[in-house]
Amino acid sequence: MPALPENSSERGYIIPIGGAEGKCAKKPSILNRFVDLCGGTGARIMVIPTASLLNETGPLYKALFEEMGAESMCVPIENRDECFNDETLRVLDGATGIFITGGNQLRLSTILGGTPVARRIRKLNAAGVHVAGTSAGAAIVSEHMIAGGRSGSSPRESGVELAPGLGLTNRVIIDQHFNQRQRMGRLLAALSFNPFACGLGIDENTAGFIAPDGRMEVVGNGTVTVVDPSDLRHSSMSYVRRAEAVTLIGLKLHVLAEGSHFNVETREATLD
Secondary structure (H helix, E strand, O other): OOOOOOOOOOOOOEEEEOOOOOOOOOOOHHHHHHHHHOOHHHOEEEEEOOOOOOOOHHHHHHHHHHHOOOEEEEOOOOOHHHHHOHHHHHHHHOOOEEEEOOOOHHHHHHHHOOOHHHHHHHHHHHOOOEEEEEOHHHHOOEOEEEEEEOOOOOOEOOOEEEEEOOOOEOOEEEEEOOOOOOOHHHHHHHHHHOOOOEEEEEOOOEEEEEOOOOEEEEEEOOOEEEEEOOOOOEEOOOOOOOOOEOOEEOOEEEEEOOOOEEEOOOOEEEOO
């Protein structure tokens, strides 16, 4: 469950990014928007590169955020022991924004899950610190995380692998690189298990800026595909055979480009 705000403080934004967010562009709009939200030249952004096995991932984002005028620090967490380090928690406490890089989302869940670092990120977000994640870092921000699955447009039994996420929100399940890697089928399969949440399929170089009141604004070059299962009348997931296609009746679909909005609390899509 998401942490509760303390002393009437407003939650921070939750910002899932679909990956490939234009890091080499002259003005990467998604990352610039994140920096501005975190305080601009007064921003202090902590980069968590745990999902990546590439040594340059954390320093790359640190340098990008510094070029945009923010103060930034890389917080390399390579194993669960490091999640119990008081110094790591102290560094996170100084953040106005936390950025979780891409890589392997199972590294994130197995290293961070259930640790003081995961609890601190939830607490900080509830207290107003903005949390963004790209690719694997986007997948883990929700309570239920898509960890893998089949490509393709059709939902199938055994078509998705789920794991616990950080739990910053329980209102959505997120998939990334969405249209580029044909992930509609596995998002639908995930929703058939948990029709309480909405599905967000986020394209590359595209983000959903989810405000404290649940209103999400789409930013970037692609789209966010929203699948709303609140009126789901039938799912065959419970009785189909292994790897068979699944019937889902009553789903609602929105495809939202930059400037569109969707409220994850009220399930309403709007143009402004």
